[in-house]
Amino acid sequence: MLSGKPFELVCPAGALPALKAAVDNGADCVYTGFKDNTNARNFVGLNFDDAQMREGIRYAHARRAKVLLALNTYPQVDTWSRWTAAVDKAADFGIDAVILADPGLMEYARAKHPQLRLHLSVQGSATSYEAINFYREQFGIQRAVLPRVLALAQVEQVVNNTQAEIEVFGFGGLCVMVEGRCALSAYVTGESPNTAGVCSPGKAVRWEQTGQGMEARLNGMLIDRFAEGEKAGYPTLCKGRFEANDETYYALEEPTSLNSMELLPRLIEIGVKAIKIEGRQRSPAYVAQVTRVWRAAIDAALREKREFTVRDSWMAELNKVSEGNMHTLGAYYRPWK
Amino acid sequence: MKLALGPPLYYWPRQQMLDFYETIAEAPVDVVYLGETVCSRRHELRLPDWIDIAGLLAAAGKQAVLATQTLIESESDLKTLRKLAEEKAFLAEANDMGAVRLLAESRRPFVAGPFLNVYNGATLAMLARLGASRWVMPVEMSREALAGLQASRPAGLETEVFAYGRLPLAFSARCFTARHYNLQKDDCQFKCMEYPDGLLIRTREKEGFLTLNGIQTQSARVYNLIGEIGELRASGVDILRLSPQSQHTPELIDIFRARLAGEMATEEARSRLDVIGIAESCNGFWHGKPGLDQIAA
Structure with missing residues (x-):
């Protein structure tokens, strides 16, 4: 049975134009970040300064959408105050919830701003209700974002055993590793999502046309090599081709992205509270298109319940912006594992 | 400084594992972490077996610690976790916050494992308040970052650093060893047993x-802080963790023990480790560099 509770569409807002695009096209919430390493999309040209954040909040609130702020990297001792200052600013600006991964920072937020709503970031790596309930008891988190590792039945098990709302990933880039538990990028480049808010950072990438094809390197390490006419994707290090036992293949994951749209009725039915679209690094046009399609899909799923089907026209729209990328159900579909 | 042997990360046949710990009982190591921390499908040894081994090691004067599985997915994973948390005879290492919750509830001291993401004093103080008697630094943390944490370390809390072995860098829902054989995880045929030190992947340039x-991804290189013993000591590190490898683990312990006691020079220790190591060394993380870098002393 579908619950009568609202089911929220949470969309990426890398900057103000994307925020407006998401809100205008039906996002219930947008998630954002400040212009520094306090969030896990610390990319050049992305994110919000103070004035932009205030304007974004004003724009969203005027249209009944919420603004969430990702402060989901792990503060270190010498930079601790940058994160606490960001929490203070979030409370001051009227952010609707902060998305945190670090327990120390949650403790700070809870003590200093008891009215500020806390969401546990996917970077917190909480994959069971025991872990989620830990954060709820200790810091009063009201929502947890699940890492992209659980099968659908396992998601249901979590939902049934915690009072915290559960948010899951619906569409976009797919981390094949448990978020918050991956130091692969640090191993190759010295910078990882946990501490620097980046994975396979652009400054470590080098493209080189050679006799053997177009080579993509990360800090000198060959991540992939593309033959003529082959689409050359960004060298995210877990999505390259490597050799094992003399076989060359995508040893960890293909350059594919997540699309769980067909699971919408089930996700709603089992009591998941919100679905997240990945992609703060994507353009406003992308955000507009994806938000519009997912808004239509969620409204249809709420209306049609188990009769819901994914429309071909939606997929055509999504394929336009995701450049014909392969899609997968990821871990929701057990055989993927 | 004390020496610890980390939990076994690979899947070895039962008898090999039992023989291994018979040998370790005789080795000059102070702390031994036990248990299956990587994959719930591995069952050559189960919790009662690990408890037996813990008893054997405790009788030999070691501190035996039962480590929890790092990635918890299913209700059956939680069942195992709860049983481990109730095992009061031995210290436990918590490798996720669900384990912290259960151990704190039972009011038992615990080790805050390397995957809890302790990066600052506030988090460390919170874990100490909940009962942590020791914490293990995240593998990617540098000497400088550690110094900041050590300065505000709660009294009585021990610090442990991963100092030797292939680095456990990532966990996934997916089994990459099964994937290599085009098998699904639920029907993996336990292929990881064919790789007692893991399955190396190389770039297309053979690097x-x-x-x-299995579901864990490690470094190709062996993290090796034998040249940084002095810095580790100066940083107030209490325990060095060595990660088990299928061959020569007792020699590995001997070399670190001799180096710690000042009975072996760094260069000799390094060259002996090169002989028994399963891959070339790296130490970048400690120096705030990419982990795979090898920084000259």
């Missing part, structure tokens, strides 16, 4: 890149 170990 060692990573090591597949």
